[in-house]
Amino acid sequence: MENHIYYLFILALPVACIAWTVTKEEVFREAREFCVDRSKNEGRLVKRKFFYVFTCEYCFSHYVTLLLLFITNFKLIYTDWRGYIISFFAIVWIANIYMSLYNIIRIDLKKEKIRVAKEESELKEQ
Template sequence: MEAHIYYLFIMALPVACIAWTVTKEEIFKEVREFCIERSKYGNKLIKRKFFYVFTCEYCFSHYVTTILLLITRFTLIYPDWRGYVIAFFSVVWIANVYMSLYNIIRVDLKKEKIKAAKEESELKNN
């Protein structure tokens, strides 16, 4: 059982990484902008919801988790379908904790960078 908890925290890392990269990073900017446009102005509800998934890290993490669980056959507590359900929601939750922590760290780093640039600018002006 201890190993399962260890694997849970490891399994959540690629989920968080993939979900964050697709929904937030510059490399997928054009695709994300296309999806944002389609999610706002699509003519059918199902189409709007489909494209929205690629703009929300929480939503997208569910799909990444599903694929990861199918590939790895990772379960928690029970070895049958119940274990997949528990693993699914656990991995999603841990991955989203990781993404939230990462976001907090990024915001703090940006604040520090802005402060440093402002101080440097003030020093140059004096």
């Protein structure tokens, strides 16, 4: 059982990484902008929701988790289908904690960068 908990925290890392990268990072900006436009302007509800998935890290992490569970056959607590369901929600939850922590760190780094730039400009003015 303790190995399963270890794997849970490890498997949540690639889910968080992939979900964050696709929904937030510059490398997928054009595709994300296309999806944002489609999620707002598409006529049919199903199509709008399909494109929205690629703009929300929480939503997208569910699909990444499904793929990961298919690849790894990871089950938590139970060895039957119930293990997949528990694993699915546990991985999504941990992955979203990782993404939230990463976002907090990024915000703190941006604040610090702005503060340093402001101090440097004030020193140059003197």
